[in-house]
């Protein structure tokens with residue numbers, strides 16, 4: 001593979017610094033290099049600096065490299081999406097209409113739609129069909145500048161289909177340029193066949209599913225939908241503690257629809273991140289800051305469900321490391337656009353343009369334990385890079401609802417543009 005030399009970037013936003021969740025003022029530090037240059041070799045960043053600096057270092061090897069003129073362009077690390085349900089069967093556009101006609105998300109789910117509808121369609125799909133359908137969504141992520149994606153199971157709700165989803169993701173990770181980081185989410189809902197026997201389903205997650213998932217190394221994280229009418233905080237804790245014993249790191253869908261102690265539980269079990277948090281209590285936010293739980297906020301979901309967004313501004317100000325994500329799923333957020341999510345993080349949660357970019361790169365990488373490889377542009381990290389058709393990071397958030405991606409490289413290979 002030829003080295004790539006990207007030169008003369010108007011702004012090269014490196015996000016360089018420690019490979020740790022960025023908090024408070026650190027979330028505004030973009031490590032910008034003007035007239036920036038980056039040399040990628042063997043898939044990783046070999047050097048980064050001003051174009052003048054790299055001319056000195058690499059000028060005599062220029063003829064070996066593919067040279068990209070980034071004059072007038074913003075260049076950033078590849079975006080990281082730390083929360084998706086990307087591997088699913090079917091589609092739910094009728095529910096979108098039903099919500100506009102007045103039905104709520106939970107009413108639809110309790111009537112057998114929502115997660116249950118996608119569970120039926122995912123059970124019906126073959127592994128090959130799941131791979132095929134998900135592949136198209138991953139292509140769309142790449143076109144939006146996203147080079148690393150977390151993906152959850154949770155539309156099987158039985159051993160066979162949960163494994164099918166996780167195996168489909170494993171296969172996709174092998175055949176698609178995107179790094180796909182898997183999460184087990186057998187506790188996404190109580191399947192309809194267990195209605196009234198919730199604890200029996202939880203026993204099956206703990207005794208039948210988690211051991212196989214851990215044994216086959218099919219997931220890094222274990223996620224639970226802790227919500228009124230889904231899993232209680234006590235049930236969620238049982239499931240997360242069982243996963244911890246098997247080496248699976250806890251995550252929690254917390255306080256999305258109602259304030260339910262999910263943020264507090266995330267702090268208690270030492271979750272790496274808590275998701276949604278639209279209704280998180282002030283005490284929960286404080287405990288998350290103290291325990292170092294990353295808030296993974298999903299402003300596109302709030303918008304799509306016509307709910308008020310999470311208190312992102314308050315969380316940053318109180319010392320919670322904030323990451324953002326599409327929540328790509330067929331019900332509450334069928335989008336693959338991280339640029340839109342960055343826009344919404346500013347508009348509906350009052351993050352600044354710089355904070356939104358850190359939330360979509362380094363903090364997102366930390367939320368899925370990928371911070372040593374991606375999330376910033378530094379020597380030794382993967383050559384995951386986006387060149388944008390704009391000249392500075394403020395424009396990225398200001399010119400909203402538009403895909404400004406020009407070119408994308410994954411591990412030093414051009415995959416878009």
Ligand SMILES: N=CN[C@@H](CCC(=O)O)C(=O)O
Pocket residue numbers: 085114115118225253256301327329330331332333
């Ligand atoms: N809230 C729970 N789970 C998903 C939605 C899943 C679905 O509706 O299919 C979420 O994170 O938004």
Ligand SMILES: [Zn+2]
Pocket residue numbers: 083084085253275327
């Ligand atoms: Zn989710």
